[in-house]
Amino acid sequence: xxxxxxxxxxxxxxxxxxxxxxxxxxxxxxxxxxxxxxxxxxxxxxxxxxxxxxxxxxxxxxxxxxxxxxxxxxxxxxxxxxxxxxxxxxxxxxxxxxxxxxxxxxxxxxxxxxxxxxxxxxxxxxxxxxxxxxxxxxxxxxxxxxxxxxxxxxxxxxxxxxxxxxxxxxxxxxxxxxxxxxxxxxxxxxxxxxxxxxxxxxxxxxxxxxxxxxxxxxxxxxxxxxxxxxxxxxxxxxxxxxxxxxxxxxxxxxxxxxxxxxxxxxxxxxxxxxxxxxxxxxxxxxxxxxxxxxxxxxxxxxxxxxxxxxxxxxxxxxxxxxxxxxxxxxxxxxxxxxxxxxxxxxxxxxxxxxxxxxxxxxxxxxxxxxxxxxxxxxxxxxxxxxxxxxxxxxxxxxxxxxxxxxxxxxxxxxxxxxxxxxxxxxxxxxxxxxxxxxxxxxxxxxxxxxxxxxxxxxxxxxxxxxxxxxxxxxxxxxxxxxxxxxxxxxxxxxxxxxxxxxxxxxxxxxxxxxxxxxxxxxxxxxxxxxxxxxxxxxxxxxxx
Amino acid sequence: xxxxxxxxxxxxxxxxxxxxxxxxxxxxxxxxxxxxxxxxxxxxxxxxxxxxxxxxxxxxxxxxxxxxxxxxxxxxxxxxxxxxxxxxxxxxxxxxxxxxxxxxxxxxxxxxxxxxxxxxxxxxxxxxxxxxxxxxxxxxxxxxxxxxxxxxxxxxxxxxxxxxxxxxxxxxxxxxxxxxxxxxxxxxxxxxxxxxxxxxxxxxxxxxxxxxxxxxxxxxxxxxxxxxxxxxxxxxxxxxxxxxxxxxxxxxx
Numbered sequence: 187x188x189x190x191x192x193x194x195x196x197x198x199x200x201x202x203x204x205x206x207x208x209x210x211x212x213x214x215x216x217x218x219x220x221x222x223x224x225x226x227x228x229x230x231x232x233x234x235x236x237x238x239x240x241x242x243x244x245x246x247x248x249x250x251x252x253x254x255x256x257x258x259x260x261x262x263x264x265x266x267x268x269x270x271x272x273x274x275x276x277x278x279x280x281x282x283x284x285x286x287x288x289x290x291x292x293x294x295x296x297x298x299x300x301x302x303x304x305x306x307x308x309x310x311x312x313x314x315x316x317x318x319x320x321x322x323x324x325x326x327x328x329x330x331x332x333x334x335x336x337x338x339x340x341x342x343x344x345x346x347x348x349x350x351x352x353x354x355x356x357x358x359x360x361x362x363x364x365x366x367x368x369x370x371x372x373x374x375x376x377x378x379x380x381x382x383x384x385x386x387x388x389x390x391x392x393x394x395x396x397x398x399x400x401x402x403x404x405x406x407x408x409x410x411x412x413x414x415x416x417x418x419x420x421x422x423x424x425x426x427x428x429x430x431x432x433x434x435x436x437x438x439x440x441x442x443x444x445x446x447x448x449x450x451x452x453x454x455x456x457x458x459x460x461x462x463x464x465x466x467x468x469x470x471x472x473x474x475x476x477x478x479x480x481x482x483x484x485x486x487x488x489x490x491x492x493x494x495x496x497x498x499x500x501x502x503x504x505x506x507x508x509x510x511x512x513x514x515x516x517x518x519x520x521x522x523x524x525x526x527x528x529x530x531x532x533x534x535x536x537x538x539x540x541x542x543x544x545x546x547x548x549x550x551x552x553x554x555x556x557x558x559x560x561x562x563x564x565x566x567x568x569x570x571x572x573x574x575x576x577x578x579x580x581x582x583x584x585x586x587x588x589x590x591x592x593x594x595x596x597x598x599x600x601x602x603x604x605x606x607x608x609x610x611x612x613x614x615x616x617x618x619x620x621x622x623x624x625x626x627x628x629x630x631x632x633x634x635x636x637x638x639x640x641x642x643x644x645x646x647x648x649x650x651x652x653x654x655x656x657x658x659x660x661x662x663x664x665x666x667x668x669x670x671x672x673x674x675x676x677x678x679x680x681x682x683x684x685x686x687x688x689x690x691x692x693x694x695x696x697x698x699x700x701x702x703x704x705x706x707x708x709x710x711x712x713x714x715x716x717x718x719x720x721x722x723x724x725x726x727x728x729x730x
Numbered sequence: 731x732x733x734x735x736x737x738x739x740x741x742x743x744x745x746x747x748x749x750x751x752x753x754x755x756x757x758x759x760x761x762x763x764x765x766x767x768x769x770x771x772x773x774x775x776x777x778x779x780x781x782x783x784x785x786x787x788x789x790x791x792x793x794x795x796x797x798x799x800x801x802x803x804x805x806x807x808x809x810x811x812x813x814x815x816x817x818x819x820x821x822x823x824x825x826x827x828x829x830x831x832x833x834x835x836x837x838x839x840x841x842x843x844x845x846x847x848x849x850x851x852x853x854x855x856x857x858x859x860x861x862x863x864x865x866x867x868x869x870x871x872x873x874x875x876x877x878x879x880x881x882x883x884x885x886x887x888x889x890x891x892x893x894x895x896x897x898x899x900x901x902x903x904x905x906x907x908x909x910x911x912x913x914x915x916x917x918x919x920x921x922x923x924x925x926x927x928x929x930x931x932x933x934x935x936x937x938x939x940x941x942x943x944x945x946x947x948x949x950x951x952x953x954x955x956x957x958x959x960x961x962x963x964x965x966x967x968x969x970x971x972x973x974x975x976x977x978x979x980x981x982x983x
Contacts, residue, residue: 187872188864195852568848571807572862572915573837575830724799724808727848 188569189578193585196558203590206554206707210594211601213547214703217540218602221695223609224533226688231529234422235522237310240271240469241478242485243521246513248398250274250443250464252504257492258304258468266476266484271304272465274437278395280430282365284384290392293364296428297393299437302348308471311346314418316362316376317387318342332375333382341387345416348433356433357415358393360386361426368417376419386414393432397442398466408440421686438463448503459503478517486515544706551590551710555583559714566718567726576719583718587711591704598703599696609687620668628665632658753818754954755781755804755923760815762799762808762977773799775977776815781923786945786955788968796977797958798927804956805840805925806832837865841916845928847908849900849915856896859883859914886914890944906937913944917953924948926957930964942967 197203254272261270275298281290306312319337350357367384368376378385394409438444445463450456472481496505507513635658642650762774773796781787791797802808806824816823849858860883890910930938965971973981
């Protein structure tokens with residue numbers, strides 16, 4: 187029982203354990219924050235992959251996949267699949283309406299020709315469209331400048347069908363950052379520049395591309411003028427920055443992947459058959475409860491059977507390519523591997539690097555405990571003289587470590603939770619100039635601190651003078667930093683891929699961190715505890 | 731541990747309690763050597779002492795003659811050189827007991843009082859007094875005996891004139907008060923023998939006298955006391971004086 191009394195007293199009557207608890211809390215919070223943000227980032231990459239391209243992708247660039255309608259029909263008939271959608275993709279230049287008159291700025295874009303209805307079933311396309319009418323609830327909270335307050339339901343409908351209802355022409359949907367006109371507002375949301383003048387759906391743009399499929403002859407660029415019907419936000423900056431969406435048929439025509447007559451190479455005037463329309467990708471969404479890997483394996487089997495069946499047909503000049511000829515069937519994770527891989531590696535690296543923080547934490551606890559045991563040598567002698575056992579004495583210090591570990595990690599968890607939750611607010615605050623009140627307050631504290639320093643010098647003690655002077659310097663320094671702080675963009679979306687920092691605490695990681703912090707605190711207490719147990723009572727009691 | 735273990739065979743008599751003796755505590759021909767750096771420093775060189783039940787015995791000697799060491803050996807806070815002498819309590823050699831038995835011996839059978847009081851600074855007077863009673867108790871058994879333990883400690887402190895100091899920390903007390911708390915702590919578990927190491931060595935004459943009066947009172951009540959001192963006048967308060975010089979008992983008064 188004496189351990190309980192002594193542990194409690196040692197904990198409550200000194201400053202050292204508070205420092206130790208603070209150190210453990212900071213270390214634990216640091217690890218939890220970093221790993222949470224990294225994990226959140228990874229989840230965002232994963233989620234975006236899925237919402238952008240479904241679960242499995244069949245891909246054959248340039249050449250394209252013929253008879254895709256039949257293939258999609260068969261895929262959709264599978265129990266494992268929910269929906270499938272064809273698309274063509276390539277690169278092009280987009281002539282923007284700005285800056286003025288005939289002087290058009292061109293942006294490099296990656297365009298996807300999609301079949302909007304099936305594409306929306308496979309991906310989260312409908313949810314990514316930004317310009318839509320606000321509902322009553324949103325209207326109440328939306329800021330006054332929000333253009334969406336004025337929109338009609340037709341804008342969203344046009345985006346979903348990729349058809350401009352006003353001019354009855356095929357439309358284009360741009361990624362939110364393709365045009366340089368949209369500004370991200372600090373409150374969240376976008377506002378076109380020129381006080382809304384450069385709202386893209388009010389303008390036409392021209393897409394220019396080089397056809398990918400060319401059988402002989404000279405390659406001529408293809409161009410098409412589209413009215414912008416909407417803009418989308420996928421949350422992945424690299425995609426919102428370059429991708430545009432156009433109707434599939436237009437895309438196929440521009441890339442020469444549409445249906446065409448096939449002529450005899452030796453006699454260009456003899457038509458020998460039909461070259462079927464092609465697509466460069468088929469996106470497939472898995473049915474509920476089916477993993478992307480299961481779906482991929484099933485689709486591979488189906489595809490091989492389908493190719494065999496077509497190869498046996500005599501009436502066809504063109505047959506679908508087998509998988510050996512560059513056709514790939516991959517899950518979204520495999521497709522995104524070049525994004526996911528590095529992020530996973532980075533997170534693991536962070537884990538390893540920050541594991542060093544654990545070791546630092548253990549070393550810190552060890553040092554603090556060493557100091558405590560050293561200071562308590564005489565107490566140990568006294569306790570031995572009244573009959574306490576060695577184990578009992580080491581238990582005092584182990585309990586001490588345990589309590590510090592538990593308190594520290596719980597405090598760390600709370601700290602990490604608050605910071606992770608508000609990480610975007612904190613980031614935005616750093617991104618702006620410091621408000622006047624902040625540096626005025628800091629200077630105010632510095633002045634009070636300075637006054638206390640002067641008062642303290644009148645007394646005999648040195649410590650208050652030192653502490654108040656340090657307080658003055660710290661507050662003054664903080665004031666100066668705040669005064670000269672100009673908004674710094676730490677999380678630059680062009681570098682970090684996403685436009686917001688993940689803000690959910692990684693719970694499994696937090697549990698591991700808490701267990702680790704407690705374990706390391708106890709381990710840090712172990713050596714001094716053993717040292718305490720081995721203390722020679724006679725030696726300990728020798729001097730006052 | 732700074733003690734040195736010697737392997738040379740002993741020439742002293744085999745450690746057995748002489749028949750018919752009524753000694754409560756007995757050191758028989760004990761040796762104790764400390765190692766200072768590379769040098770072995772013999773402190774006790776065959777010291778023997780016999781303490782009778784209910785006796786107040788003073789061990790007198792100059793600084794460094796080994797009197798505190800002898801006291802530590804009697805209280806099993808330290809061990810004599812292996813194979814060189816033995817300590818008996820009621821005829822039983824104490825250094826052949828198990829560790830837990832020896833912890834129990836220090837906790838229940840003997841009580842230590844030191845020159846420098848040695849109170850625990852984080853605990854108040856009451857807690858310092860009852861800490862020996864907590865040794866060996868689980869949380870559960872503590873709550874069962876809590877009232878009894880507190881009452882005993884309070885009674886002791888009250889009888890020592892510290893009734894109004896129960897919640898004070900040691901650093902808020904005078905030297906004499908601290909030593910009284912230390913004696914109260916030593917008596918908490920009602921030991922058979924009180925081992926006092928220069929109990930007045932850090933106090934002025936008047937206060938020292940008060941402490942000796944307090945010990946005399948306990949002695950009259952039947953407590954066996956072994957007191958170490960370098961001051962002949964203080965030693966004079968005891969029933970018997972044993973003089974120690976150069977690690978041996980030279981005279982028995």
